[in-house]
Amino acid sequence: MRKIQLTRDQDEWVVEYDPKARTLTVGGPAPEASRLHLWLTTPRTIIDGNGGMIVVAPSHRWTHMKQAVETDLYGDFLMKATFR
Incomplete structure (x- = not known):
């Protein structure tokens, strides 16, 4: 289990x-928790391992999720992230 605070x-x-299951849960105050879950499971354009642009949900892989959180989350939610 990997975590992002x-x-x-x-x-x-x-x-x-x-x-392994490619599932996620978001705990915390509503309504942001449900908005975060939707944001992490909605496909978006990201850069794959070969440097190409692909459309995929951040929750598809940990590296995709980490990239989306590092590059886009602050702009959309004004939140700071800590990876565990």
Whole structure:
């Protein structure tokens, strides 16, 4: 199980990701928890391992999720991420 801790001001959310099952849960204050879950499971354009652009849900792979969170999450949610 991999985790991402997200913070904004005094609020905190935890994303738990199971790489084998490719499932995730988001815990924390609503309505952001459901918005985060939707954001992480909605396909978007990212860069694959070969440097090409692909459309895939960040939750498809840990590397995709990490890239999406590192590059886009702050702009959309104003949250800081810590990977565990």
